Amino acid sequence: MNRLLIFFTFFLPISAFGEAVTFSWTSATLRTDGTPLVAEEIVETRIFCNDDLLIAAPGDANSATVEMGAGTYSCHARHVDQNGARSWKSNTVSKTISEDDPVTSTSLSRPRKPTGFTIS
Numbered sequence: 001m002n003r004l005l006i007f008f009t010f011f012l013p014i015s016a017f018g019e020a021v022t023f024s025w026t027s028a029t030l031r032t033d034g035t036p037l038v039a040e041e042i043v044e045t046r047i048f049c050n051d052d053l054l055i056a057a058p059g060d061a062n063s064a065t066v067e068m069g070a071g072t073y074s075c076h077a078r079h080v081d082q083n084g085a086r087s088w089k090s091n092t093v094s095k096t097i098s099e100d101d102p103v104t105s106t107s108l109s110r111p112r113k114p115t116g117f118t119i120s
Contacts, residue, residue: 024063
């Protein structure tokens, strides 16, 4: 199965009272086999929260803003290329939004995978 290698910078800014949430990411530039991934090959980026599809952003987007109510969310993203191949999940970010929350912001970034890892 063809998979995409995806590196995300994933931000979860929250507006007062949990109404607007903006997800931001850096699109992958390589496939898992190391070949280049041209930006135009990404047809959408899917954002999932609590394992449910929240939004499918256009392939040329690098952010999406959605309205979210109070609750606890665990979210990740995946690219989909023009052949329908899905990337692995991005890093997961979690946030609890309550009706009483003031304006807060969370920024998480996953390091790239180790290379040259061996066992003897």
